Amino acid sequence: MFPFENVIVLDKTSRQPVYRQIAHCLIQAIRSGTLKAGAHLPGSRELAQSLGVHRKTVLAAYEELDRQDWITIIPRKYTAVSDRIPLLKPRPWNQAARPPGYARDLALPFSTIAGNPAVADSVPGILIDDGHPDVRLxxxxxxxxxxxxxxxxxxxxxxxxxxxxxxxxxxxxxxxxxxxxxxxxxxxxxxxxxxxxxxxxxxxxxxxxxxxxxxxxxxxxxxxxxxxxxxxxxxxxxxxxxxxxxxxxxxxxxxxxxxxxxxxxxxxxxxxxxxxxxxxxxxxxxxxxxxxxxxxxxxxxxxxxxxxxxxxxxxxxxxxxxxxxxxxxxxxxxxxxxxxxxxxxxxxxxxxxxxxxxxxxxxxxxxxxxxxxxxxxxxxELKRHLKKAKKCYHQRLNFLDTLLKARLGAYLDYTLPGGGMAIWIKLKPGYPVDRLLECPQLRLLGADRGQQAFRFGFAAMNEQELEQAVDLLHSILRTIKAPHKKGAARDRH
Amino acid sequence: MFPFENVIVLDKTSRQPVYRQIAHCLIQAIRSGTLKAGAHLPGSRELAQSLGVHRKTVLAAYEELDRQDWITIIPRKYTAVSDRIPLLKPRPWNQAARPPGYARDLALPFSTIAGNPAVADSVPGILIDDGHPDVRLxxxxxxxxxxxxxxxxxxxxxxxxxxxxxxxxxxxxxxxxxxxxxxxxxxxxxxxxxxxxxxxxxxxxxxxxxxxxxxxxxxxxxxxxxxxxxxxxxxxxxxxxxxxxxxxxxxxxxxxxxxxxxxxxxxxxxxxxxxxxxxxxxxxxxxxxxxxxxxxxxxxxxxxxxxxxxxxxxxxxxxxxxxxxxxxxxxxxxxxxxxxxxxxxxxxxxxxxxxxxxxxxxxxxxxxxxxxxxxxxxxxELKRHLKKAKKCYHQRLNFLDTLLKARLGAYLDYTLPGGGMAIWIKLKPGYPVDRLLECPQLRLLGADRGQQAFRFGFAAMNEQELEQAVDLLHSILRTIKAPHKKGAARDRH
CATH class of the missing domain: 3.40.640.10 (Type I PLP-dependent aspartate aminotransferase-like (Major domain))
Incomplete structure (x- = not known):
């Protein structure tokens, strides 16, 4: 007797109805060649007993398999895997142990897109974008x-x-x-x-x-x-x-x-x-x-x-x-x-x-x-919004300008833009942008390693948020030993 | 004196402010080479008079041109087209009569996509889609x-x-x-x-x-x-x-x-x-x-x-x-x-x-x-919706089946599908699908000339709408002389 209890594994916590689980397991067994064309299935009463389910559940599963042409039901005689199923060699056991379809990589050749990793979901701490509008406005x-x-x-x-x-x-x-x-x-x-x-x-x-x-x-x-x-x-x-x-x-x-x-x-x-x-x-x-x-x-x-x-x-x-x-x-x-x-x-x-x-x-x-x-x-409405947003962003730009000059003048240079939603900030020599990128509390969307610079999108932040962002930048940058200090330190060795 | 009144054409019905219209016309004249680098512009009072606008409007236009570096203003002396503008030959008159940029076709080579015309906006009369859900549900x-x-x-x-x-x-x-x-x-x-x-x-x-x-x-x-x-x-x-x-x-x-x-x-x-x-x-x-x-x-x-x-x-x-x-x-x-x-x-x-x-x-x-x-x-909510929609679409499918058999059996053949949102309907010989496509009151989204068939999307239509659609199909198909009738007509000639 075919070990149906091993082929049919029910998951009582699954949201899938039990009869569909049974049907699904049997389909997988037919597809994999484990159950071959013409093989008889146990009677509904017998299978129900061995699985510990109601007989009607097994009948429902058989009915579905019949409608989908996987099995043939000859009433009062037998239920068997359809003759029209092509003969397949069952997978050897070591193969069966391989992970199912989507857990593997696609092994066919396909094009790849150069260096463009998707942005992760969650933003820990502070996000400095590259110039987004403030959705709140x-x-x-x-x-x-x-x-x-x-x-x-x-x-x-x-x-x-x-x-x-x-x-x-x-x-x-x-x-x-x-x-x-x-x-x-x-x-x-x-x-x-x-x-x-x-x-x-x-x-x-x-x-x-x-x-x-x-x-x-x-x-x-x-x-x-x-x-x-x-x-x-x-x-x-x-x-x-x-x-x-x-x-x-x-x-x-x-x-x-x-x-x-x-x-x-x-x-x-x-x-x-x-x-x-x-x-x-x-x-x-x-x-x-x-x-x-x-x-x-x-x-x-x-x-x-x-x-x-x-x-x-x-x-x-x-x-x-x-x-x-x-x-x-x-x-x-x-x-x-x-x-x-x-x-x-x-x-x-x-x-x-x-x-x-x-x-x-x-x-x-x-x-x-x-x-x-x-x-x-x-x-x-669009024009009214843009007028309001422009005024607000202009204030934020000026506010950030004042903040940067007061707190971070020693670490960076920039030219105040005449418009837009971001300032292009160049870090002074000795302050690598990598240090900002490595900080787990900060995410910079517009950083440029080649230029040792980043875009500080200011439009989406209110004054309090701008202060917090500048505070965080300050706390990172001040821990970096500047080049001349490093030189001085080396001299002492 | 340069004919500024001809270059500056104001449109009082435009929603663009007059000062920007003036600035825009002058920029176009500079860009086209009509106004050359160094050319003096009339005084604001003079231009305002000749255009019939307030002097402040002209001043605002000049101010904008200055900020954008198109002109140089030497206070109390003169206003002139910036020296930094490269010298351009003005377009000859016959060229100037050509339509502006976007009214022409792009004359550069580019790829074309084979036969895939965009669907027009408005749907006159009755739309038979190729299987859309009913948004109302x-x-x-x-x-x-x-x-x-x-x-x-x-x-x-x-x-x-x-x-x-x-x-x-x-x-x-x-x-x-x-x-x-x-x-x-x-x-x-x-x-x-x-x-x-x-x-x-x-x-x-x-x-x-x-x-x-x-x-x-x-x-x-x-x-x-x-x-x-x-x-x-x-x-x-x-x-x-x-x-x-x-x-x-x-x-x-x-x-x-x-x-x-x-x-x-x-x-x-x-x-x-x-x-x-x-x-x-x-x-x-x-x-x-x-x-x-x-x-x-x-x-x-x-x-x-x-x-x-x-x-x-x-x-x-x-x-x-x-x-x-x-x-x-x-x-x-x-x-x-x-x-x-x-x-x-x-x-x-x-x-x-x-x-x-x-x-x-x-x-x-x-x-x-x-x-x-x-x-x-x-x-x-998605599952509840799908359950409800499935029941409703099933009823609509059966309703349409009854309608088609009763009204259009002489003109078409189909196999009732076991699911989905459309019936694939083949027209009988002598009833070309083109006749349906030509009808201005009807739009078929899923017609296939090669197969002389079309998809009748039933899901998005309630019973009344299905009846109207079948009525329209009937009114078109019954005017077509069926092949044997045509033959009979020919015999009489």
Whole structure:
């Protein structure tokens, strides 16, 4: 007699019904070849007794196996494994001891993505981000109220799932008007694609423009996620220097003279990570080069809205360009990093192809959220929020500036940015950024080992939180022996 | 004197402030080379007069241009275009008449995605989808209440933006337990990736597994979006027949004997579009072939939860496989197509790379929504909803079956599916599906010209709506002259 009690292992604590557990164990035994085609199963009464369950439970299990064609029930005669099951050699015992499927690694070849570890869940102690907005100021509750109201309107719900790949028309219409008004862009709703944030715009543009023989130019230091996205297409990425006036356009021209450049990625407003603004001369030079050498410009304008000392420079995309500027922005930076909505502005033929690729990636966006956002913009709520947030962030920037000067002047240098949500802070020689990264109470999202620097995102912290963060930095940095002290200490040996 | 009135064109109806309009027009003139470096601008009083605006408006415009380094203001002397602006030839007049940037097409080369037009926004008349859930039954309001409550908890918000690339830990934990309980999968949270829906899981797996020299197998007829995704990687896609027992595993074996196959895409539960279930024998055969020929199985289990006549077949992923089954599912089908949350189950090493690629695509998901969903599952709300929805959809399926038999039996054939949210309906010869597609009052999402068939998604329609849809189909089909009638008509000529 087949040792059914060994094959059928019941877990009384499981939330799975017992009859399904029995069926499942028998299926596994058939699949593994332990129970072969034609093998008889014990009578329901007998099996029930040996398992210590009610007979009806066994009958229910057999019924399910029958419906799924695993077994054949000949009433009042026998129950057997279906004849149609192909013959399999049972696994030898040593193999059976191997861990089940998902406990192993996938042993087939697949591509790997270079150095881009996912961020862990929990944030112990203090998080210094690289420039996030303060969700507590955000009209997110207002947005969600509108969202709920929309889902309750029965006559609307049918439409919420369609048209979201490019972005629903009402959102593209109001956003076209908003971008024209606030940034001087000349566009229609056909020039707009609603994405899951600025990163998706970069991904889509990169994957349509680049291939393994392409050359892509970015700034150094630069935004790592963009660089990785360009590299993942197989394209050659050439970095040109970024100085106090932004990306070096002479260096771009020098590359163009030697190679066919497909595209240049720039963050003219506040370069990531250094926060510098691209100068007017270089802006014009870049547009000129784009026409002369026929390359696309991917303009990442992630925090256009936060400018404190002057009105923001208009984007490159607002100029009389030849339609070669692919402009990207994000509501994640305006409202909430969790709200995954961004946009791309480009010529309509390119937008159509980006939409087609985006459909392959994830079909589309959340139609209700897109509706709710369009209402938020139409009602002027977005503008009111940005005005309020800008004032608040400006105060926080000044507060942090005062704090840093008073407490940490001995350890670091920085140039106060004219806008944005982060200060680019360079540690003085002898104070390695690794020491900050090693501290278990601190997490820095925008640290750069090569530059011995980090981005201090100040926008999401109130004054008390800024003080705590600076206190923590101070407590780490003051324990580091500065270079001359170290030298002095060495002399004494 | 430079004709400033011609360069500065004010639009009093625009929502952009007048001073910014003035500044913007002057920037455009400088950028286009019309206004050259060093050129003097008129005095503020003079320009204000000629434009018919207040002098302060002109001063504000000049101030902004100065802050952005476009002009130089020498107080009480002159205001001039900055010397640092490079010299540009003004565009000739015929060029100036060309449409501005985004009104043109992008003239640079870029990839195109084969035949995948975005779905239009508005749905006139009646929409017959290809199998959507009924949002009106969904606990979406419950979910949004939780979402709002979460955003209101200030101490939580900092964490909402991190860890969302793979999916936040609480959601992966509860989902691992849920999948184990309902589908017999043996997995941990490390085997799970939370995506923007099943399509993103397919996209990620395809892009890591496939390259231009790979061979990918899918069923014919099959799910077009999956096929397009595989083709977009450059891989060769081989279609094998799907019959009443699902995908033909003998045909898969025949291909494997000739070529190295990288992966097979299957929908074992209810094949798209035909709704057939993969038989037990073929399930075992497919798993055996996967081990023998070392190919991955991408198992799309989009509507596992909706089965009416029997308990669902356990997924391939629940078997004692070698970890080569990449299993995908979606909450869009369980709850709401607008809720863009799906999942992938795979070995942890593959999940890590998928997470890295996903970070490049869109950074991550909506952390609040992931939290809210984890609470919905933990509270048992998802299960209660699915139970209720299953009962309701079963009734709708039977209601539609009765309707179709009574009203449309002369025009079409179908096999009643044992589950799912759609019936695969074949039109009888002489009744082309094009006639349905041409009707302006109807939109069919799941039509297949090659098969002269369409998917009738019944789940999202109540009885009244089903009647209206069948009425509309009837009104179209009865106007078509059936083949023999046509022949009769021809005889009379």
């Amino acid at each position: 955000s009209p997110i509750d207002h947005l969600l109220k509108t969202y709920r109201a929309l889902t309750a309107r029965k006559h609307r719900v049918k439409n919420a799932a369609t048209g979201t790949a490019q972005g629903i028309q009402p959102l593209r219409d109001i956003l076209a008007a908003y971008l024209s008004e606030t940034r001087g862009l000349s566009l229609t709703a056909d020039n707009l694609l609603i994405t899951h944030g600025a990163q998706m715009s970069i991904y889509l543009a990169a994957n349509l423009l680049l291939h393994p023989s392409s050359v892509m130019i970015t700034g150094r230091p630069g935004y790592p996620a963009a660089r990785q996205t360009f590299e993942a297409t197989g394209a050659k990425v050439i970095e040109v220097p970024v100085d106090d006036n932004g990306i070096d356009t002479d260096a771009i021209e020098a590359v163009c003279k030697k190679k066919k450049v497909t595209a240049v990625y720039v963050i003219p407003h506040h370069h990531y990570p250094t926060t510098v603004t691209l100068s007017v001369e270089r802006r014009m030079k870049l547009l000129e080069l784009s026409g002369k050498y026929s390359f696309a410009i991917i303009e990442d304008d992630y925090d256009y809205d936060y400018h404190y000392t002057a009105a923001p420079y208009l984007p490159l995309a607002s100029a009389a360009h030849d339609g070669q500027v692919i402009y990207t922005g994000s509501f994640s930076k305006m409202l909430d990093p969790s709200l995954r909505i961004g946009f791309m502005v480009a010529p309509a033929n390119f937008i159509r192809q980006c939409t087609a690729l985006r459909q392959l990636i994830d079909v589309g966006g959340d139609g209700y959220m897109q509706y709710a956002l369009s209402i938020l913009i139409r009602e002027g | 969904s606990p979406i309001d419950h979910l949004l209440k939780t979402y709002r409550a979460l955003t209101a908890r200030k101490h939580r918000v900092k964490n909402a933006a991190t860890g969302t690339a793979q999916g936040i830990q609480p959601l992966r934990d509860i989902l691992a337990a849920y999948l184990s309980e309902t589908r017999g999968l043996s997995l941990t949270a490390d085997n799970l990736l939370i995506t923007h829906g099943a399509q993103m899981s397919i996209y990620l797996a395809a892009n890591l597994l496939l390259h231009p020299s790979s061979v990918m197998i899918t069923g014919r007829p099959g799910y077009p979006a999956a096929r397009q995704t595989f083709e977009a990687t450059g891989a060769k896609v081989i279609e094998v027949p799907v019959d009443d027992n699902g995908i033909d595993t003998d045909a898969i074996e025949a291909v494997c004997k000739k070529k190295k196959v990288t992966a097979v895409y299957v929908i074992p539960h209810h094949h798209y579009p035909t709704t057939v279930t993969l038989s037990v024998e073929r399930r075992m055969k497919l798993l055996e072939l996967s081990g023998k020929y070392s190919f991955a199985i991408i198992e799309d289990d989009y509507d596992y939860d909706y089965h009416y006549t029997a308990a669902p077949y356990l997924p391939l992923a629940s078997a004692a496989h070698d970890g080569q089954v990449i299993y995908t599912g979606s909450f869009s089908k369980m709850l709401d197509p607008s809720l863009r949350i799906g999942f992938m189950v795979a070995p942890a090493n593959f999940i890590r790379q998928c997470t890295a690629l996903r970070q490049l695509i869109d950074v991550g998901g909506d952390g609040y929504m992931q939290y809210a969903l984890s609470i919905l599952i933990r509270e048992g």
